[in-house]
Amino acid sequence: MISWLAYYDDVIGHMFVLMILAFSMYVVMRVGVFSVASIGFWAIAGYGAAIADQYDVPPLLIVGGALLVSGVFGLLLALLAVRLSGLSLTMVTIAFVLLLQVIVLNWEDVTGGSLGIFGLPVHIGTYGLLAVVIVVAVLLALYERGRTGRAQDSLLHDEQLAQSVGIDIRRQRIVALTLSALLGGLAGCLNVFQTGMMVSNEVGFHVVVDALTMVILGGTAAWYGPVIGAAILAWLPQMLSFADEWRLAVQGVIIVVVLVFAPQGAAGLIQRLARGVAAKRRSSLLKRREPQDVSA
Amino acid sequence: MSLLSIVDAQVRFGGVRAVDGVTISLERGNVHGLVGPNGSGKTTLVNAISGFARLHDGSVTLNDEQISGMRPDQIFTRGISRTFQSIRLLSTLTVRENILIGTDRARAEGDGRGAGKLLPRDAVNDRVDHAVALLGLEKFAGDFPSQLPYGLQRRVEIARSVASRPELILLDEPFAGMSRAERDELSDVLIEIADDGFTLLVIEHDMRIIHKICSHLFVMNFGRCIAEGSPRETAELEIVQEAYLGKQHGTA
Amino acid sequence: MALLEVAELDVNYGPLAAVRGLSLELEESQVAVILGTNGAGKTTTLNAISGAVRARSGTVSFDGRNVTNSAPWKISRSGLGHVPEGRRIVGPLTVEENLLVGAYNVRSRGRRSELIDDVFDTFPMLAEKRDELGGLLSGGQQQMLALGRALMAEPRALLMDEPSMGLAPIMVQHVMDAVQTIAARGIAVLMVEQNATAAFRVATEVYLIEHGEVILHGPVDQVQNSELVRRSFLGI
Amino acid sequence: MSGYFVDAMILGSIYALFTVGLSLSWGILGVLNLAHGSIFMAGALSAYMITSAGALPLAVVLPASMLVSGGLVVLMELVAFRPIRRRAANPLAAELPMAIASVGVSSVLVAFANNFTAGYSLSLPQDMFTVSSINILGLTITNIGALIVVFAIGLTVALGLYVARSRQGRALKVIAQDSYVGGLLGISMNRLALGTMFISGALAGCGGVLFSIHVNSMHAYMGEALLLKAFAVIVVGGIGSIWGAAIGAYVLAAAEVLAVVSVGVGMRDVVAFVLIIVILLARPQGLLSKRKWQRS
Amino acid sequence: APGADGGAPAEGASSLTIPLVFDATGAAGPFASEALRGAQLAITEVNEAGGIDGTLIEPVVTDSGSDPQQAAAAMNRAVRDNAPVVLYGSGSNMALAMAPIAQQASTPLIAVQSGAPGLLENGEYVYRSTPQQVLFHELQAQYLAEQGVERVAVLYNSDNETYNELGSEGYAAFGEEYGFSVESEGIMTADSDVSTVTSLLLESEPDAFVMLLQSNNNTVPERLRQLGFEGIIAGSISIGVPTLTAMGDLANGIVWPDTFAYDIECESGSAFVEAYEAEYGELPGSLGASGYDGARMMIEGMRNAPSLDAEGIQQGLQTVLESGFDEAATCEVWFDEERNPHSPARLLQWQDGAFSTIATE
Ligand SMILES: Nc1ncnc2c1ncn2[C@@H]1O[C@H](COP(=O)(O)OP(=O)(O)OP(=O)(O)O)[C@@H](O)[C@H]1O
Ligand SMILES: Nc1ncnc2c1ncn2[C@@H]1O[C@H](COP(=O)(O)OP(=O)(O)OP(=O)(O)O)[C@@H](O)[C@H]1O
Ligand SMILES: CC(C)C[C@H](N)C(=O)O
Numbered sequence A: 001m002i003s004w005l006a007y008y009d010d011v012i013g014h015m016f017v018l019m020i021l022a023f024s025m026y027v028v029m030r031v032g033v034f035s036v037a038s039i040g041f042w043a044i045a046g047y048g049a050a051i052a053d054q055y056d057v058p059p060l061l062i063v064g065g066a067l068l069v070s071g072v073f074g075l076l077l078a079l080l081a082v083r084l085s086g087l088s089l090t091m092v093t094i095a096f097v098l099l100l101q102v103i104v105l106n107w108e109d110v111t112g113g114s115l116g117i118f119g120l121p122v123h124i125g126t127y128g129l130l131a132v133v134i135v136v137a138v139l140l141a142l143y144e145r146g147r148t149g150r151a152q153d154s155l156l157h158d159e160q161l162a163q164s165v166g167i168d169i170r171r172q173r174i175v176a177l178t179l180s181a182l183l184g185g186l187a188g189c190l191n192v193f194q195t196g197m198m199v200s201n202e203v204g205f206h207v208v209v210d211a212l213t214m215v216i217l218g219g220t221a222a223w224y225g226p227v228i229g230a231a232i233l234a235w236l237p238q239m240l241s242f243a244d245e246w247r248l249a250v251q252g253v254i255i256v257v258v259l260v261f262a263p264q265g266a267a268g269l270i271q272r273l274a275r276g277v278a279a280k281r282r283s284s285l286l287k288r289r290e291p292q293d294v295s296a
Numbered sequence B: 001m002s003l004l005s006i007v008d009a010q011v012r013f014g015g016v017r018a019v020d021g022v023t024i025s026l027e028r029g030n031v032h033g034l035v036g037p038n039g040s041g042k043t044t045l046v047n048a049i050s051g052f053a054r055l056h057d058g059s060v061t062l063n064d065e066q067i068s069g070m071r072p073d074q075i076f077t078r079g080i081s082r083t084f085q086s087i088r089l090l091s092t093l094t095v096r097e098n099i100l101i102g103t104d105r106a107r108a109e110g111d112g113r114g115a116g117k118l119l120p121r122d123a124v125n126d127r128v129d130h131a132v133a134l135l136g137l138e139k140f141a142g143d144f145p146s147q148l149p150y151g152l153q154r155r156v157e158i159a160r161s162v163a164s165r166p167e168l169i170l171l172d173e174p175f176a177g178m179s180r181a182e183r184d185e186l187s188d189v190l191i192e193i194a195d196d197g198f199t200l201l202v203i204e205h206d207m208r209i210i211h212k213i214c215s216h217l218f219v220m221n222f223g224r225c226i227a228e229g230s231p232r233e234t235a236e237l238e239i240v241q242e243a244y245l246g247k248q249h250g251t252a
Numbered sequence C: 001m002a003l004l005e006v007a008e009l010d011v012n013y014g015p016l017a018a019v020r021g022l023s024l025e026l027e028e029s030q031v032a033v034i035l036g037t038n039g040a041g042k043t044t045t046l047n048a049i050s051g052a053v054r055a056r057s058g059t060v061s062f063d064g065r066n067v068t069n070s071a072p073w074k075i076s077r078s079g080l081g082h083v084p085e086g087r088r089i090v091g092p093l094t095v096e097e098n099l100l101v102g103a104y105n106v107r108s109r110g111r112r113s114e115l116i117d118d119v120f121d122t123f124p125m126l127a128e129k130r131d132e133l134g135g136l137l138s139g140g141q142q143q144m145l146a147l148g149r150a151l152m153a154e155p156r157a158l159l160m161d162e163p164s165m166g167l168a169p170i171m172v173q174h175v176m177d178a179v180q181t182i183a184a185r186g187i188a189v190l191m192v193e194q195n196a197t198a199a200f201r202v203a204t205e206v207y208l209i210e211h212g213e214v215i216l217h218g219p220v221d222q223v224q225n226s227e228l229v230r231r232s233f234l235g236i
Numbered sequence D: 001m002s003g004y005f006v007d008a009m010i011l012g013s014i015y016a017l018f019t020v021g022l023s024l025s026w027g028i029l030g031v032l033n034l035a036h037g038s039i040f041m042a043g044a045l046s047a048y049m050i051t052s053a054g055a056l057p058l059a060v061v062l063p064a065s066m067l068v069s070g071g072l073v074v075l076m077e078l079v080a081f082r083p084i085r086r087r088a089a090n091p092l093a094a095e096l097p098m099a100i101a102s103v104g105v106s107s108v109l110v111a112f113a114n115n116f117t118a119g120y121s122l123s124l125p126q127d128m129f130t131v132s133s134i135n136i137l138g139l140t141i142t143n144i145g146a147l148i149v150v151f152a153i154g155l156t157v158a159l160g161l162y163v164a165r166s167r168q169g170r171a172l173k174v175i176a177q178d179s180y181v182g183g184l185l186g187i188s189m190n191r192l193a194l195g196t197m198f199i200s201g202a203l204a205g206c207g208g209v210l211f212s213i214h215v216n217s218m219h220a221y222m223g224e225a226l227l228l229k230a231f232a233v234i235v236v237g238g239i240g241s242i243w244g245a246a247i248g249a250y251v252l253a254a255a256e257v258l259a260v261v262s263v264g265v266g267m268r269d270v271v272a273f274v275l276i277i278v279i280l281l282a283r284p285q286g287l288l289s290k291r292k293w294q295r296s
Numbered sequence E: 001a002p003g004a005d006g007g008a009p010a011e012g013a014s015s016l017t018i019p020l021v022f023d024a025t026g027a028a029g030p031f032a033s034e035a036l037r038g039a040q041l042a043i044t045e046v047n048e049a050g051g052i053d054g055t056l057i058e059p060v061v062t063d064s065g066s067d068p069q070q071a072a073a074a075m076n077r078a079v080r081d082n083a084p085v086v087l088y089g090s091g092s093n094m095a096l097a098m099a100p101i102a103q104q105a106s107t108p109l110i111a112v113q114s115g116a117p118g119l120l121e122n123g124e125y126v127y128r129s130t131p132q133q134v135l136f137h138e139l140q141a142q143y144l145a146e147q148g149v150e151r152v153a154v155l156y157n158s159d160n161e162t163y164n165e166l167g168s169e170g171y172a173a174f175g176e177e178y179g180f181s182v183e184s185e186g187i188m189t190a191d192s193d194v195s196t197v198t199s200l201l202l203e204s205e206p207d208a209f210v211m212l213l214q215s216n217n218n219t220v221p222e223r224l225r226q227l228g229f230e231g232i233i234a235g236s237i238s239i240g241v242p243t244l245t246a247m248g249d250l251a252n253g254i255v256w257p258d259t260f261a262y263d264i265e266c267e268s269g270s271a272f273v274e275a276y277e278a279e280y281g282e283l284p285g286s287l288g289a290s291g292y293d294g295a296r297m298m299i300e301g302m303r304n305a306p307s308l309d310a311e312g313i314q315q316g317l318q319t320v321l322e323s324g325f326d327e328a329a330t331c332e333v334w335f336d337e338e339r340n341p342h343s344p345a346r347l348l349q350w351q352d353g354a355f356s357t358i359a360t361e
């Protein structure tokens, strides 16, 4: 067990980083905002951290800076984008990510262009990352319990209803977008700290797709959705290494199969099962109702 | 002093004057009826009060504070809640949770300016339990809305609005889809709520119910308020009979 | 043989039996009304007849053919119209387009415009709103549109789920008159209705259902005198 | 200068052939088919496979390839989209899972193509279609270029009229909104959805074959860059609008050619992404916006 | 315990597990998978000849997916498995991600291709086995000058470090040296529409058009023909015989510089071609030769190693740096002071379905 853990240390560490990225996507998706700006902040913070690291800035200062920058930019983006709804927002944020990619590739002196920045010190290990994931997950789980969770549900499914029960949808969205930016930045920074590099592969459409895949496979029904999604995405390539050049194909098939059987993702499936239990309890109640009970 | 005053309200959609210069006021503790032919602007008036439709002209004042121009959530915070003519429940939440979201953002009483603190959790739960019991939904509290028949979904919708204990409750055809016995049952509930000091504005086509629960009736046609007064007197008016009730329908 | 025959129909939602052993018959030109409290299984019955929910057992035959659990679109094409609960207007289509899709299986362009004119004659308010988007109509206007849309298919039998819901009294009368007119043309009508007073003016048969079972069935004048119906549905 | 005009016309026509089908399935069935690029590629690849069995003229190969690519999308509808749609809570909730599932399918197609071509670029045989230059209205254009323009305009107009005027076109809009009502009105959701998906795939396949003749090359990833461009095209035109997609295609092509010529090649990709951001922030509904149909 | 892809040797003490990390899939896939075949061939050959003093090499292949992070993870795993040496091919990005790990763990890493300039600066445990392309493109520049070319257009992939360097700086320098002017434009590998940029480059009326591209090597000539270009079309090693064959007439006259071609005239080279064809049923291309030479370099290092562990092989490889090695697909490989490899280069030209050598170094 110990040797297994040590052996797959980097996969496990990467999985934790992905979980934070998935959380970042999740907090906006949860309130019906289909933004993929997380990837943008992941990239901005990642390059920021890598560049600062080259100048031996203390790691904690880098994290602080990454959070500050993504928070501020996140807020600005949120104020700009909050009036867009649904897929328009998705498109704008995809364009934001792709634009960043063009910048990264062309601004070679700073970003290392298509190559990237390599050979940075590794600042955080698997246990450190685990601790961060636990803290974020607990905070999210607490945050979405009760009142806030219900508000998120109403934002996700019916804006007008949300407004009619006193929810300021604009404010909620700005909060969610900013929070998402913070988490995206944190994830990007930790990614560099864990791997010791930042490369242009980490920004672009396929990262958007990967991140979406995590959130959709895991589901947006509850905080454990992204945890499951990130775990799947981190381990699939490992488990499928036997398939050689067909690996991506096999991975594709697995994703399709999972989605066909659980279109709401793993978390949705879990909730559905719980719901099935609730329904069973109810039907026994109904049968016991006497006729005069109803017509009274 | 009236609880709510609407002065010369106008709502237009392109060329359609859905609400066309309505001036009415609602008195505290009363149940007000709002009737009128289909498309006469009743729902739009409720939308205008609750902030879902923009006024082109005129104003809405609640407790001397102008609320027209505010967002729906701000208006809710000031003590107005509403139901929708077409049912709006969240399929991912249970019946009880659907009712809870109506009260989650309710403010502690005594402030009225919308700046009060959110209600403590216990108080929220008490109010919701009360509303659940009032509308006879105890047995369905753990169900999901899609599993309920239409009539019960309506009750959940009403419970959500009532549970937050707002000063003014706007109900858009709450009796739709209910049988006569069920209507009677629900009308007793509404009377009880009014007796507790709440103010209601109820859109309804069933004149029998209107007569039973309302102390004051507004009649709309073509976006205007064409008559108001006690239900009995108002319903007798020829203009109301012609536009709304039809010839044979003199009495209930 | 009756135009629409339902025999021993059972419908379940998971473990819940929503309709149990329900049978009914409907002849051409006949108007039958289903009464029942909330949750009795009225909507479920209509949905099972038009194929929108699966029957667990029992048969539905229409025009002598067994259509139990056929696809809804097939049943609809065989001449059974359905005005659904809650109107279900297609929001982004205009009033006119909503009516035209009602006539999806009427191939002749000329016939379609005749049918539209008929609907506009019956509901002049819709003619005024011809180019308005369906989603923007008022509740009652949508109810008229839902009715008109079903008529566009030239059905031979029509299921109506609470057609008077959201209609002003004057419109309720108007709709019931319209029901009478179409029944006179030979169309069979099965309607679920809470406004029993209005429905009884045009109906010939009544089915009272409770907990998914028919507990009372008979011609209107008989059923009218039943204590249960008087108390719960007529308030006499 | 007229050379650049011809370039823009051809490029715009390729964008149009690609995007119109994508916009159709997305706007009407809510299927954002991220495998559309792979379907485009599959059209070209199938043309290659067909002609490698024996010399055939384009008039035979093109319809055959369209059949293949259309058939592939029909297959996707059957094994992935339909089951997901059926299991999802509501049409909106199915959109993202279907999009992610299409990514899965796409990786299967790409893996197949990649293994088939061993990663190389292939060329379609010259004897299938001989490219030569012709002169139309004083413009020099290759015959394949002219063919692309004619097909793009012809097919777009035909499809646009079909959706706007035919009874099936109206029915499509019903099932997009409410499949329950569609059934009650005698509309077969499944059949129409299959038809729509087939058309969308066949159009992509047509584009793929013509494009690979035009550039004398086809390879496994040939559709990927187009997919991102298609987002911009759809944003410009408004989701689901056939005319919008066509207009957006030519607008983007013209803007790109202009950017390359006047600013520089590096600016080319920036154009698409900046266009998305600017247009959506200025006009969230796209240039040809639809009327709002929801009220409270 | 750790999984199937590493750990204890499978067949007794006489075999040595060596990780081969290759970009089998992803952007670099087409190049690296051919290189991998070449590397595997060299290993099979040495095993069949009895291994290295009786020790067989047991290669374990890992796919980097052309992703630097995955490549780094594979390198980490190799270090944990105490791999004595790691062979990698072919993208620069991945090599750069692996190099610091190799250096820090004192595990020799031999990179095939990976032409990025900074790679060897990571330290003495990082090796490159194939010459950087800039070293033999000079031959092509010379040829262009001899043909009297005055204006050269260069279209390059700016997202591949090798071509980016060569396209944005290399050819400009050649131009100064050999007296031609250079116009260049960079595009992405994934760009599939090259029509406008080609027209743009032709506005300067060049006499030669150089393609430094990983893809589009067949679309650009088609476009050039459409535009009526009649000058010299020059390419690079990534054109490859299969693409040229598929292009038909269009490919006639195209030139490109290389260190290998299957008509290579030395004993080790033709032996390689023969063995490769026997093994895989097709003639090897430039990348297959690169992979073969990478594995050859590793094997030479092992032969010269005092012990078959990382430290020993490192010493062996240091010897190889000084002596170079022959038995290579590219005939011979030698190293300069910067530890960069060199092989004899030549310029090839395609005509009617076959190539011929038109110049040598
Ligand atoms: N958002 C809108 N856009 C366009 N027209 C609208 C809009 N909202 C309402 N209308 C129109 O305004 C008029 C009034 O509608 P409203 O919904 O207020 O009527 P209502 O009195 O509630 O009718 P009903 O009893 O049928 O519900 C109708 O003609 C309706 O079509
Ligand atoms: N989708 C569903 N899932 C589970 N149970 C359902 C579902 N739809 C209806 N039911 C249950 O089936 C029973 C019958 O419902 P139905 O909608 O047919 O009643 P109804 O007679 O039409 O009532 P109403 O007058 O309120 O419309 C009810 O107990 C209801 O809770
Ligand atoms: C064309 C490729 C073989 C070039 C290689 N990727 C390098 O970086 O050197």
Ligand SMILES: [Mg+2]
Residues within 6 Å of the ligand: B042, B043, B044, B085, C138, C139, C140
């Ligand atoms: Mg209304």
Ligand SMILES: [Mg+2]
Residues within 6 Å of the ligand: B149, B150, C042, C043, C044, C085
């Ligand atoms: Mg019902």
